[in-house]
Amino acid sequence: MNDVAAAAGVALKTVSRVVNDEPGVNPATADRVRAAIERLGYRRNDSAATLRSGRTASIGLVIEDAADPFYSGLSRAVEDVALRHGYLMFTGSSSEDPARERELVLAFCARRVDGLVIVPAGNDHEYLTPELDAGISAVFADRPSGSGRDLDTVLCDNAGGARSGVAHLIAHGHRRIGFIADAPSIFTATQRWYGYREALTQAELPYDPALIAMGPPEPTRVLADVERLLALPDPPTALFTGNGRTTVATLRALNRPIALVGFDDFDLADLLGITVVAQNPAGLGKAAADLLFSRLSGNRDPAQRRELPTQLIARGSGEGVFRLF
Amino acid sequence: MNDVAAAAGVALKTVSRVVNDEPGVNPATADRVRAAIERLGYRRNDSAATLRSGRTASIGLVIEDAADPFYSGLSRAVEDVALRHGYLMFTGSSSEDPARERELVLAFCARRVDGLVIVPAGNDHEYLTPELDAGISAVFADRPSGSGRDLDTVLCDNAGGARSGVAHLIAHGHRRIGFIADAPSIFTATQRWYGYREALTQAELPYDPALIAMGPPEPTRVLADVERLLALPDPPTALFTGNGRTTVATLRALNRPIALVGFDDFDLADLLGITVVAQNPAGLGKAAADLLFSRLSGNRDPAQRRELPTQLIARGSGEGVFRLF
DNA sequence: TTGAAAGCGTTACCAG
DNA sequence: CTGGTAACGCTTTCAA
Numbered sequence: 241m242n243d244v245a246a247a248a249g250v251a252l253k254t255v256s257r258v259v260n261d262e263p264g265v266n267p268a269t270a271d272r273v274r275a276a277i278e279r280l281g282y283r284r285n286d287s288a289a290t291l292r293s294g295r296t297a298s299i300g301l302v303i304e305d306a307a308d309p310f311y312s313g314l315s316r317a318v319e320d321v322a323l324r325h326g327y328l329m330f331t332g333s334s335s336e337d338p339a340r341e342r343e344l345v346l347a348f349c350a351r352r353v354d355g356l357v358i359v360p361a362g363n364d365h366e367y368l369t370p371e372l373d374a375g376i377s378a379v380f381a382d383r384p385s386g387s388g389r390d391l392d393t394v395l396c397d398n399a400g401g402a403r404s405g406v407a408h409l410i411a412h413g414h415r416r417i418g419f420i421a422d423a424p425s426i427f428t429a430t431q432r433w434y435g436y437r438e439a440l441t442q443a444e445l446p447y448d449p450a451l452i453a454m455g456p457p458e459p460t461r462v463l464a465d466v467e468r469l470l471a472l473p474d475p476p477t478a479l480f481t482g483n484g485r486t487t488v489a490t491l492r493a494l495n496r497p498i499a500l501v502g503f504d505d506f507d508l509a510d511l512l513g514i515t516v517v518a519q520n521p522a523g524l525g526k527a528a529a530d531l532l533f534s535r536l537s538g539n540r541d542p543a544q545r546r547e548l549p550t551q552l553i554a555r556g557s558g559e560g561v562f563r564l565f
Numbered sequence: 566m567n568d569v570a571a572a573a574g575v576a577l578k579t580v581s582r583v584v585n586d587e588p589g590v591n592p593a594t595a596d597r598v599r600a601a602i603e604r605l606g607y608r609r610n611d612s613a614a615t616l617r618s619g620r621t622a623s624i625g626l627v628i629e630d631a632a633d634p635f636y637s638g639l640s641r642a643v644e645d646v647a648l649r650h651g652y653l654m655f656t657g658s659s660s661e662d663p664a665r666e667r668e669l670v671l672a673f674c675a676r677r678v679d680g681l682v683i684v685p686a687g688n689d690h691e692y693l694t695p696e697l698d699a700g701i702s703a704v705f706a707d708r709p710s711g712s713g714r715d716l717d718t719v720l721c722d723n724a725g726g727a728r729s730g731v732a733h734l735i736a737h738g739h740r741r742i743g744f745i746a747d748a749p750s751i752f753t754a755t756q757r758w759y760g761y762r763e764a765l766t767q768a769e770l771p772y773d774p775a776l777i778a779m780g781p782p783e784p785t786r787v788l789a790d791v792e793r794l795l796a797l798p799d800p801p802t803a804l805f806t807g808n809g810r811t812t813v814a815t816l817r818a819l820n821r822p823i824a825l826v827g828f829d830d831f832d833l834a835d836l837l838g839i840t841v842v843a844q845n846p847a848g849l850g851k852a853a854a855d856l857l858f859s860r861l862s863g864n865r866d867p868a869q870r871r872e873l874p875t876q877l878i879a880r881g882s883g884e885g886v887f888r889l890f
Numbered sequence: 891t892t893g894a895a896a897g898c899g900t901t902a903c904c905a906g
Numbered sequence: 907c908t909g910g911t912a913a914c915g916c917t918t919t920c921a922a
Contacts, residue, residue: 241915251893256917264891281695286675287615288915292898296612298655298676306644307847309832312637319631319658328672330623331656333644347653350611351623370606491836507634508833511816511889522632563889564836566899576909581901589907613899616914 241282248276259284290352299355299532300330300348302341307333309506310484310521311359314381317525318357325533327354338362349376355532357525360385377535381528383427390543392535394528396519398428398503401550402435403442405501405517406480408558410443414478414499418469420453420462420490421482421503429454432482432503451476462489470498478558487514497562505553515558518551566607573601584609615677624680624857625655625673627666632658635809635829635846636684639706642850643682650858652679663687674701680857682850685710702860706853708752715868717860719853721844723753723828726875727760728767730826730842731805733883735768739803739824743794745778745787745815746807746828754779757807757828776801787814795823803883812839822887830878840883843876 241259245252250269257265258273265273276282290296301318303311315331322329330353332344341361345368348356355377365388368378372389380393409417419436422429433454440447450472453465469476478499481487487502491512494500502509505518527546556563566584570577575594582590583598590598601607615621626643628636640656647654655678657669666686673681674696681703690713693703697714705718734742744761747754758779765772775797778790794801803824806812812827816837819825827834830843852871881888 252916253893253918254891257892260917266891269891281698283671283695283699284675285616285677285915287612287621287677288898289917290612290898291610291616291900291915292917294898305641306631307634307638307641309632309634309637312634312640313632315637315656316630316632316658319656323657328655328657328676330653331640331644332648332653333641344653346608350608351653352610352612370608373606374608488833488836491833506832508813508816508831508837511813512833512836577899578901578909579907582908585901591907594907610899613914614901616899616916617901619914 241284244273244276244280244282247280248273294352296352296354297326298328298330298351298353299357300332300345300351300353301357302332302334302344302348302361303359304336304361305333306331308485310504313521314359314525314528317522318529321526321529321533325536334359334361336361338364342367346371349374355379355536357381357528357532359383363387365389365391377532379528379532379535381524384545392528392531392543393545394524394531394548395545396524396548397550398431399435399438401517401519402432402480402482402503403439404435404550404552405503405515405558406436406439407442408515408552408554409478409480409499409501410439410445412478412499412559414476415445416448416451416474416476416478418451418453418476418479419482420465420469420479420486422454422457422486424454429482436480454482457483457485457489459489459492462486463493466490466493487516491564494564497565499558499560501552501558503550509553510555511563513556513561513563515552515554515556518553520548520551523548566609568605569598569601569607572605573598619677621677621679622651623653623655623676623678624682625657625670625676625678626682627657627659627669627673627686628684629661629686630658631656633810634831638846639684639850639853642847643854646851646854646858650861652858659684659686661686663689667692671696674699680704680861682706682853682857684708688712690714690716702857704853704857704860706849709870717853717856717868718870719849719856719873720870721849721873722875723756724760724763726828726842726844727757727805727807728764729760729875729877730828730840730883731761731764732767733840733877733879734803734805734824734826735764735770737803737824737884739801740770741773741776741799741801741803743776743778743801743804744807745790745794745804745811747779747782747811749779754807761805779807782808782810782814784814784817787811788818791815791818812841816889819889822890824883824885826877826883828875834878835880836888838881838886838888840880841878843878845873845876848873 245255258270334341349371359382363386365385384393455461481502484504484506501515503517505516570580583595659666684707688711690710709718780786806827809829809831826840828842830841
């Protein structure tokens, strides 16, 4: 910038004004400066600007896995909002590891991001307190935090969605419905389990623990659980699966038709004729990012918790019409 | 850092040494410094470190769309390599818009990233020259650049993959094979088209332009093209589709069985029984990132171009066994 | 409309 | 092993 100033025959500050589109520069002078910038191939060093001004115009996003379609949809939505605000985005995948989540978040904070969107892998967010005190804003998406300061949170209606999916199966005459989902340690899995039970209660159906299969999302585990459920003396006539990965693993594990509704929509579910309770990953990301940017522009309201609706999409597998076998 | 130094009763420089794990600090002194750091909740400001040292320990990744499974797989692989090296990653989606690609890249450069992995949306990368001169490393992934300096490039074997897929259909007796793909302006589409023609030539089959349908990846366009091909007086008995999105759009457009092989594997292709030529997005990302980090650690060899192999996975649709209809 | 000087928080360099 | 001082490239503040 010094060189540019010298080349253009103006003061450093004037170059700064031109670079930042600040008002109050003679157009002719500005043109001269811009010519010098072009000629010297000058590019502003944002680190220096950050150091002085304290604002980086960047945010950090921590998700579970960038390669998972649900989180990549969320990620793209956050990115779009950020870019519209002129912000850049750091991304990191926690792989469901609280320590890695923490490292990523703190590394982003050391880079002095202005804000964070976090899909919590862990439950404890005390480690955020010093950063929040230092003025960094943060929003939780997809899952809430169990501890630490009360922060903006955007979730989907997990319990309600599961309730509607299970109620749909009940409406089609099913009385024994298997529930296959992630481990209860995962917030969303527990909420959907809760919705499953609510639907049974509303229909005055008994709750049978033998029909519940919650555990890690590995295909082999799901396969074993599907086989266990179907081998019961009084087997389920329908299955409700707790998320996209589980639905797909279940489909791969099945070798004969059975009524099925899955939480999460996924690509090609339409061609396979799978009835799903769809949530909206992009909507979740957009809502979280919008909330973050309202904080960044000064919103000091109490922390809010938003819950996005789900949508039941009937495609056959929940209504006794099977394409897959 | 000043406060920490005061609290620990040492000089600024000593704190810096402790923070950066530099050798030559008395362990007792170091402990005292660390205690002060803990007590004051101090976090190093990376912007200032960057300003002084010139290294940011961060890279930028520009892909076509973070929500696309192919690019999200690539993205996750790049991220893993970066994190293993202690680097953070900026991500941006170009949406196939050269101007947006350029803006993202230059914004990353203004943040003084040490390196870039770029999936080119545009063909002209002259704009990179000043950045490269300034010492930033860059690697192209998935597609090469048409102009600008010769840079490391990682591609998959597009022509060879298409050739093997089409040859597979020919081996199963097909003599008229439709080719549905992205517009010829996309490098990968053109390469695969080339492979398609090679396979015909090798089998001494005629090339019929009426069987070619290249254009934007919109479902409506694909639908129209599928209908056009099937309505030909001498319609194709098989289709070769040029990428994952096109394959899925084609499947949605079909209403009766026809032999089909698609470029790109995708989730659930196994359940749908779709034969594909699989490329490896994670492998592409890893190779590109490895190449970038070898440059960052001083490798000054001439730019290299790597081509990753593809793999034909037969699942039925290419062999006359259909699950979908 | 323009400029000069101070200072952001760190690391580099040289001295002790 | 430890410390002082300069400097990184910019923005802020104040003055002209």
